[in-house]
Amino acid sequence: MSVGSGPMxxxxxxxxxxxxxxxxxxxxxxxxxxxxxxxLNALLTTSRNHHTE
Incomplete structure (x- = not known):
């Protein structure tokens, strides 16, 4: 799913x-x-871990 530039x-x-x-x-x-x-750190750490698995 892509949200494009929406979040920014x-x-x-x-x-x-x-x-x-x-x-x-x-x-x-x-x-x-x-x-x-x-x-925020926990969110980013969790996000990174999902991409490397």
């Missing part, structure tokens, strides 16, 4: 929301649900 464009859209909030409101509450580094 979604990420850039989210970055735009964060930037707008920082600029207009001086807040960054959109980042409250950011994935913790430990979860």
């Amino acid at each position: 464009r979604a990420t850039l859209g989210y970055l735009r929301e964060i930037s707008t909030a920082l600029n207009d409101e001086g807040t960054y509450h959109q980042m409250e649900n950011a994935i913790p580094y430990s979860d």
Whole structure:
């Protein structure tokens, strides 16, 4: 399955929301649900292991 450029464009859209909030409101509450580094590392490690098996 291919999602093309969708995930990257979604990420850039989210970055735009964060930037707008920082600029207009001086807040960054959109980042409250950011994935913790430990979860991201586990996700990437799991992903890599699936591709090598």
